[in-house]
Amino acid sequence: MVIAKAWVLKKHFDGFPKTSDFDLKEIELPNLKDGELLLASVFLSVDPYMRPYSRRLMKEGDIMIGTQVARIVESKNPAFAVGAFVVCDRGWRTHFISDGKDLRLLPSSWPESLPKSLALGTVGMPGLTAYFGLLEVCKMKPGETVLVNAAAGAVGSVVGQLAKIGGCKVVGCAGSDDKVAYLKKLGFDEAFNYKTVKSLDEALSKASPDGYDCFFDNVGGEFASVAINQMKKYGRIAVCGAISEYNDSVPQKGPYVQYPMIFKELQMEGFLVTRWNHRREEGLNALLKWVVEGKVKYHEQVTEGFENMPMAFIGMLKGENIGKAVVKV
Amino acid sequence: MVIAKAWVLKKHFDGFPKTSDFDLKEIELPNLKDGELLLASVFLSVDPYMRPYSRRLMKEGDIMIGTQVARIVESKNPAFAVGAFVVCDRGWRTHFISDGKDLRLLPSSWPESLPKSLALGTVGMPGLTAYFGLLEVCKMKPGETVLVNAAAGAVGSVVGQLAKIGGCKVVGCAGSDDKVAYLKKLGFDEAFNYKTVKSLDEALSKASPDGYDCFFDNVGGEFASVAINQMKKYGRIAVCGAISEYNDSVPQKGPYVQYPMIFKELQMEGFLVTRWNHRREEGLNALLKWVVEGKVKYHEQVTEGFENMPMAFIGMLKGENIGKAVVKV
Numbered sequence: 001m002v003i004a005k006a007w008v009l010k011k012h013f014d015g016f017p018k019t020s021d022f023d024l025k026e027i028e029l030p031n032l033k034d035g036e037l038l039l040a041s042v043f044l045s046v047d048p049y050m051r052p053y054s055r056r057l058m059k060e061g062d063i064m065i066g067t068q069v070a071r072i073v074e075s076k077n078p079a080f081a082v083g084a085f086v087v088c089d090r091g092w093r094t095h096f097i098s099d100g101k102d103l104r105l106l107p108s109s110w111p112e113s114l115p116k117s118l119a120l121g122t123v124g125m126p127g128l129t130a131y132f133g134l135l136e137v138c139k140m141k142p143g144e145t146v147l148v149n150a151a152a153g154a155v156g157s158v159v160g161q162l163a164k165i166g167g168c169k170v171v172g173c174a175g176s177d178d179k180v181a182y183l184k185k186l187g188f189d190e191a192f193n194y195k196t197v198k199s200l201d202e203a204l205s206k207a208s209p210d211g212y213d214c215f216f217d218n219v220g221g222e223f224a225s226v227a228i229n230q231m232k233k234y235g236r237i238a239v240c241g242a243i244s245e246y247n248d249s250v251p252q253k254g255p256y257v258q259y260p261m262i263f264k265e266l267q268m269e270g271f272l273v274t275r276w277n278h279r280r281e282e283g284l285n286a287l288l289k290w291v292v293e294g295k296v297k298y299h300e301q302v303t304e305g306f307e308n309m310p311m312a313f314i315g316m317l318k319g320e321n322i323g324k325a326v327v328k329v
Numbered sequence: 330m331v332i333a334k335a336w337v338l339k340k341h342f343d344g345f346p347k348t349s350d351f352d353l354k355e356i357e358l359p360n361l362k363d364g365e366l367l368l369a370s371v372f373l374s375v376d377p378y379m380r381p382y383s384r385r386l387m388k389e390g391d392i393m394i395g396t397q398v399a400r401i402v403e404s405k406n407p408a409f410a411v412g413a414f415v416v417c418d419r420g421w422r423t424h425f426i427s428d429g430k431d432l433r434l435l436p437s438s439w440p441e442s443l444p445k446s447l448a449l450g451t452v453g454m455p456g457l458t459a460y461f462g463l464l465e466v467c468k469m470k471p472g473e474t475v476l477v478n479a480a481a482g483a484v485g486s487v488v489g490q491l492a493k494i495g496g497c498k499v500v501g502c503a504g505s506d507d508k509v510a511y512l513k514k515l516g517f518d519e520a521f522n523y524k525t526v527k528s529l530d531e532a533l534s535k536a537s538p539d540g541y542d543c544f545f546d547n548v549g550g551e552f553a554s555v556a557i558n559q560m561k562k563y564g565r566i567a568v569c570g571a572i573s574e575y576n577d578s579v580p581q582k583g584p585y586v587q588y589p590m591i592f593k594e595l596q597m598e599g600f601l602v603t604r605w606n607h608r609r610e611e612g613l614n615a616l617l618k619w620v621v622e623g624k625v626k627y628h629e630q631v632t633e634g635f636e637n638m639p640m641a642f643i644g645m646l647k648g649e650n651i652g653k654a655v656v657k658v
Contacts, residue, residue, distance in 0.1 A: 052588070052592075220585055220587035221587070224587065239591055241587075241591065242585065242588060245585060245587060245588065251584050251585070252584075252585060253582040253583060253584060254583070254584075255580050255581075255583075256549055256580070256581060256582075257586060258546070258549035258568050258571035259571060259574065261599030262568055262569070262570065262571065262599040262600070263381075263385070263601075265598070265599050265600050265601055265604060266598070268590065268596070268598070269590070269594070269595070269596045269597070270587070270589075270593065270594050271594050272594055275594060
């Protein structure tokens with residue numbers, strides 16, 4: 001008999017999540033029926049979206065939502081062999097049973113040498129978010145200038161590198177000097193610490209005096225309000241995230257955006273990566289190829305131990321990670 | 330010898346424009362040279378854009394910008410006959426000299442019975458703004474629901490009627506009961522006075538419980554912040570104007586827009602009608618045809634007397650007009 005551990009949302013977050021908002025629960029799993037599989041989570045993802053989605057999709061007592069790389073430990077389903085690795089969205093738990101329908105195999109060309117945790121990051125949802133956001137929302141073209149914030153994060157670090165592959169100039173902003181050093185290592189043309197510059201407006205203007213064609217926004221709030229005024233005519237803004245706002249109990253206020261929108265004839269579009277689920281394979285294969293060729297580099301912040309998931313989540317929301325934050329069970 | 334009168338910007342507007350911000354000036358025009366024409370303004374336009382553009386394009390002492398319908402009163406240019414009517418952008422003045430290059434003739438199919446002032450409204454820049462904003466920015470499709478504010482204004486009243494012609498349900502908001510009655514006469518499906526409803530949110534929700542596919546925004550500010558939360562998934566917002574913000578000395582603040590943008594995957598695009606100058610003829614011909622057929626109705630608020638231009642402009646900014654505000658010289 002298998003006892004799964006799971007983290008539940010004990011109390012809806014009020015402001016910044018606290019470890020006391022979570023509860024660790026044990027669940028006794030039944031024996032497998034024909035067609036079923038038993039899986040063990042190997043890597044679990046902590047992502048910014050979990051914060052706003054907790055309020056939208058979960059009630060107190062629910063298991064935290066999320067994606068994992070899991071290994072098949074027992075199989076009564078001939079389509080799946082014991083030992084195979086899959087990706088699925090079963091939330092924060094160590095073990096679970098599946099009939100196989102919700103499991104996604106890693107791309108068949110996945111090299112043995114590549115960490116499987118990348119399927120939660122650069123070759124997973126965050127990588128796809130960068131890929132479709134740049135291609136389909138920003139409509140990036142060679143020779144353009146792309147701005148990305150939270151640039152050392154799981155999505156931002158891929159955005160910058162894909163924009164370089166696409167022939168763009170890339171300006172990245174991050175919240176620590178270590179992160180800025182990382183961005184320069186990744187090949188960003190310009191990078192600065194937005195927390196220590198005297199004026200964000202001046203720093204953006206210095207990094208690209210002609211302004212920005214594309215702005216991939218992971219941060220929202222005040223950053224976005226300043227950046228929108230530095231867009232070029234007909235600039236495109238992909239609204240991917242708003243991490244600066246997720247933990248506000250009382251919504252922040254900012255200037256209305258209509259003025260720069262009108263006079264620069266800007267396009268702003270919000271998106272969720274699920275819009276391109278039908279093109280997931282295309283995206284993953286492209287990302288995997290670039291990673292294997294060394295054209296897209298990655299960094300992971302691995303927290304050891306399932307018991308540390310809340311801490312890893314909170315640390316990620318505080319921006320403590322460089323690259324993708326994952327938890328190793 | 331001709332003495333032209335002209336209104337100049339005496340002092341940059343601070344908050345709401347006042348009549349003391351304007352000065353009436355006389356300009357002695359020289360005799361015509363070969364190739365030149367003398368024109369007399371017949372109708373002059375007052376439009377919301379003049380308020381923000383005064384700060385962007387003008388310095389104190391400049392003649393107020395704007396468009397007029399003018400009559401050719403003297404011609405030393407064989408391409409233009411005395412008595413012909415043209416449209417041009419010569420600002421607030423009674424007479425001026427042109428070499429003909431900046432003059433636009435009225436469409437050749439213009440019926441004698443139609444007021445020529447319509448070339449400043451429904452069959453002019455405001456009509457084109459509605460036409461291209463709906464088609465190219467909102468990407469309106471039959472069966473969709475369109476929201477428009479400042480709906481009894483020069484642009485809004487055309488937006489609603491074009492959306493009806495395009496097979497949409499139309500909800501219009503305006504700031505007086507007379508305007509709401511006018512919208513109903515124009516065939517709007519739903520219309521309400523946003524100044525007297527208890528809750529804008531509830532009124533919008535009642536007018537279209539399923540939300541809005543398209544939002545043609547002439548107002549910006551708080552109205553837009555409320556309306557954005559009523560958009561359907563993948564809704565499109567055409568940011569045409571922000572009249573609620575034009576007269577602020579200190580910019581108003583509102584909630585950041587990123588949340589609804591992301592979770593509803595909305596598109597927001599600002600635009601200036603000049604983007605489609607190369608398609609002006611297409612737009613004007615379509616608008617003129619609908620007006621002649623009676624499918625697009627119009628109303629004009631005509632102020633008599635060039636000396637009353639500042640008052641007409643201020644009244645328009647206060648929303649005193651139904652339909653297009655023009656001044657008859």
